[in-house]
Amino acid sequence: MDSPPSSIPALTHPGVIWAHSLAPEVRVPLTLVTERLRLVPAEVCYAEALACALNASYTLHREFLAWSQPHWTLEQAAESLELAARDFFRCGAEKRYLVLPRNGAPEIVGCIGLMPGPTANEDFEIGYWANQRHAGQGLMKEALAALLVLLEGQSLYLTTASANTASQRLAKAVGFTQVETLQAVEPDGSDSFVFRRH
Template sequence: MKLTEWTMEEQEQLIHFMTTNTWPYHGNSHPARELIEKTIEEGGYQSDEVKTFWVENEESEQVGIVKIYDLQDEIPLFDLRIADEARGRGYGPSALKLLAEYVFQLPEAKIRLEGHTRQDNFAMRKTFERAGFVKEAQLRQAWFSPKESSYYDAVTYGMTREDFIKGTATPVKWDDVFHPIEISNKERPFSEEFYTDRLIIRAPKIDDAEIVWKAVIASHDALKEWMPWAQSKQTLEQTTTNLRQAVADFITRKDLRLHLFLKETGEFIGASGLHRIDWDVRKFEIGYWIDSRFEGKGLMTEAVERITKFAFEELYANRVEIRCDSENVRSRSVAERLDYTLEGTLRHDSLSADGKKLRDTCIYAKIKGAAL
């Protein structure tokens, strides 16, 4: 892996990279071409103060960018961005290690290198720690999110020149009295991949798009009866757009889609996840669909059982629901086989998937203490 300095001749590659990936923890999660062009023109990617590097993997593929700010100061800052489809592969920590090596070998003898992120950006925080950076500060309500029109805490990570040379990560010693801060359940780190006897269950990735699309197309007739989103056949582009949003929502904990794969063959067999999340109540709703070619093998029941366990054990759920059309016998049977309690049927509560008829909704649930 290596860092390759970006040049002005690569404007189109940079614009494409910035506009086709999602940046849920940045002020602008979907920057427009015009904004990137203006930033380039104003020296925002290359100047005496700024240098930008491509993050290239072993196959020389451009999997990310890292931009160093304030190069004329003794304490430069940086911004690291990894492409959607390349996340979760260890590129972030490797890139930060290479960046530290570059900065601390500059002739100006930089004192330290630091970066900032939103408190709930767990992937970036893990990247900092794996690269040898130390958490040095938490700034309350210092990070504004325009999309959500709300403030979040910001955290600062740093690496000193001394630690870089010694290969150490010296923790901060606080002189004042330390009072532990209670971490909300939304902010707790949790597994993004877990298993059953036959399945791998994991967070969605952008490069799942084609296999998801093929499964949806193969199962279109079955899905159309129950899923509003399956009323017309999706294109690969539509599936990719939807998946990109799912990845962003997973990162920000708004919705936790999960993809299901056979352990033995690696085949994609369907999707599930935890939706309509209320983090204050700690309430989740499990949804699911399966590729028709894998029906009748008990795979979805196996997946939902494990996801239920995940919700109660790792997300500290108080309540998990399964809601489905009263006529959706297959979906109801999953809930009943797993001993979910039918709490009621809401009459004329929703429209059919095609929007033409009134339907009843069954509500199944498990609650904390009587869950497993």
């Protein structure tokens, strides 16, 4: 198992940051830049790139993501991004970051969601998916590691299907540890694993 990076240099945009109103010490920049990537909030202008990424990744996603579908239209992608953009600054709503190439290529590498707990004492839930075209290049690990450095000290968890070994490897690579098995909770009756990072 890879050990988590001790520090990932993340350049922050000098502009707006959001803070969980119930946990004001948790402050995350609006955008992050890593060696190869940019993490930006969801915006409708990325609808075409999102539809392309999701359509290219259906075979990767269909077993593990309940919302996966064989074909996303431009309108469906735009609607999803519009909702995510609205939620980004809403207290208690998911903060969804699109992972883009730093070189400005018009494509989406993946997505990371951060769901604040309903109270200041509850954990944040992390979720993520990768564009199949960029799988296996260490890009999602780089993006997650950069975001997690900024959430140091915050209790985080994620769940993954027991059959989703790629997601489990990624969770472990950025410092999560499996702590629980939820039996027969997946749509196909299989188990889910709960991972935590403190």
